[in-house]
Amino acid sequence: MAGILIVDDEPTICWGLAELAKQLGHQSQTASSAEQAFTLARTFAADVILLDVRLPGIDGLAAMAQFKQLLPAAKIVIMTAHGDLSTAVDAVRQGAFEYIVKPFDTRTIERVIERALTRAEVSTAPPTTGKAKDSNLMIGKTPAMQEVFKRIALVSASDACVFILGESGSGKELVARAIHQYSGRAASPFVAVNVAALSPTLAESELFGHVRGAFTGAEQHRSGLLVDADGGTLFLDEVADIPLPLQVKLLRALEHGEVMPVGSSKPVRTNFRLVSATHQDLLTKVRESGFRHDLYFRLCTFQINLPPLRERKADIPFLISHFYHLLSSGASQGNFTADAINTAQDRPWHGNVRELRNAVEHALIVARQGPILSEHWPPPMQPIAKGSTSDEPVEVRLRKLIREWATQRLRSDQEPQTLYDELLQQIEPPLLAAALEKSKGECLGASRWLGMHRTTLRKKMDQYGLQGDE
Known part of the structure; x- marks a missing residue:
């Protein structure tokens, strides 16, 4: 039996x-x-204290x-x-x-209490005093945020x-900046690099630097972005696009704290904290030998999954308000109508x-300082394919789709216990249907294509309501 001290100014809670x-x-005791x-x-003698933030008197x-x-x-x-980032x-x-956001369900707080009573004490680093100047840019009230x-x-x-995983436009650089600004490196440089924007021929020089005369046009010494980030944080956006030869040099820089400028035989010491991000499935690139597995595991020491905006629609009104005040520049502007907000959330x-x-x-x-109506929104952006369907093998696209489906299911508030069975229910019917079509409805022929016993195929056809001939 443990003691639980509950501190909240709401009697019902x-x-x-x-x-x-x-x-x-x-x-338990309540206050x-x-x-x-x-x-x-x-x-x-309380073992767990459940403490509300907003209290009368001392918070x-x-x-x-x-x-x-x-x-x-x-x-x-x-x-x-x-709750907010600060x-x-x-x-x-x-x-x-633990830090939990109201309203929470009974099961959530029950699990927290159980963990608090069983988990061993873990020492934490001493707090730093830095405050994030841009923390107000991280807007979100939803559980995902x-x-x-x-x-x-x-x-x-x-x-x-x-490692930050998120779709384009979801705010990966804001997350990286927040990590930097709340860290002990906040007073040192934050160097952001979009790897996809680097010239393939000059990427090595941009990242690792070069000495004078290293190549045609190298008229003066360049320190490189990894050295520029010394003492601070290096943010590599779209890290999946870094060329394979440079991945080896990046891994060495992370492991040994030194870089080798182009044309030099002397390494240069540097000490930076690496935050990387991509909208691509990096693990798939590893499996396809497009990304080094040793670098992948080094980058993914700690992963943050940034949800797309469509999965946190309750945050949209707060984001609209933030951007409204940011972009109106103090000028007299009309407010967004409820209909405009509803349209945005849809x-x-x-x-x-x-x-x-x-x-x-x-x-x-468009509103010209008048009320902002739903018709003032621009046309919705069309979905952008994550990869070219013309040059990607269908097996690659299939793996990506399955990964996206599984990730979305695992992000849901529910706790699926039968994810594997759910996947089979999604992929088996079209697979069986294709084999039956190939065999013109004959179960024996379809079972041979599938490598499955005919009796097993018949059971699955009955399960999914598929038709065929004996």
């Missing part, structure tokens, strides 16, 4: 959490303020230090209905065991390589946050 603690076989909780903590984050003095072994779980970072830096905020907060204090936004920003700017221009 205190009651619900106390009932949950009772059902789990634990004792409506941090000050009241301090008094209880002197006599109640939850400010109260954490005193709780750690009163109950040094207790795990503090921060609860908030107003709150997540502050909570993690002050040693919060709150998870991103939490992962940024967790990884910022370390020097581990971070769109797929294939270009993600970047497309939304451009759309807001377009609407402000």
Whole structure:
């Protein structure tokens, strides 16, 4: 039996959490303020503290230090209905065991309590004092974005390589900048490089530098972007496009902290933190020998999956408001109508946050300082294929589609326990149908094409409602 201290100014939440603690076989005490909780903590041996951020008097984050003095072994779980990146970072830096956003379901808080009571203590790096100047650019109230905020907060204090996976326009560079600005390297350079934009012939020189006379046109020494990022953070966007020969040099730079400029025989020391990103399936490129597996595993020490805008539509009104204030430049502008907001939430936004920003700017221009209506939005952007269907083998496209499907299912709030069976239900019917068509409906011929016993094929045909002849 453990002790759980519940600190929240909403009586219904205190009651619900106390009932949950009772059902789990634990004792609990409730407090409506941090000050009241301090008094209880002197006599109640709490193992877990469920602490709301917004409280009358001392707020939850400010109260954490005193709780750690009163109950040094207790795990503090921060609860908030107003989560943002700054709150997540502050909570993690002050040693919060977990950070959850209201409203949460019973199962979520139950799992958190179970982990808090069983997990061994993990030491954390001392907090830094840097504040992110651009943290307000990371907009998101949805659970998907709150998870991103939490992962940024967790990884910022370390020097581990971070890999950001997200569609074009979803804000991967903003995530990289937030990691840098909340890290101990915030006072040092942040160097952003779009690998896809580098000239193939000059990419090595751009990244690793060159000495004077190394090649035609090299009239002076160039340090290179990896050296320019010394002490700070190097962000490699579209890292999947880095040429294979340069992948070897990048791996060496990461492992040994030195680069070899073009035309030089003397390595140059550099110490940078690498954050990389791509919208491509990097693991597929590894399997197809288009990307080194050793570099892949080095880049993916810590991964952040950035959700597309269509999977966090509840954030769209907040993003519109942010871009409205950013782009209106203080001029008198009409407000977005409810119909315009609803129209925006119904769109797929294939270009993600970047497309939304451009759309807001377009609407402000067309509305001419009047009310912004749904017809002021530009036409929706059409989906952009992730790869050319003409030159990609069908097997490659199939693997990508399966990966996208599985990723989307695993991001859902549900917890699928039968993902493999669900996949079979998706791919078996068209596979069997194609084999039956090839054999003109004859089960024996289709079973031979499939390498499957005829009896097994008949059972699956019945399962999926497919027709064929014996």
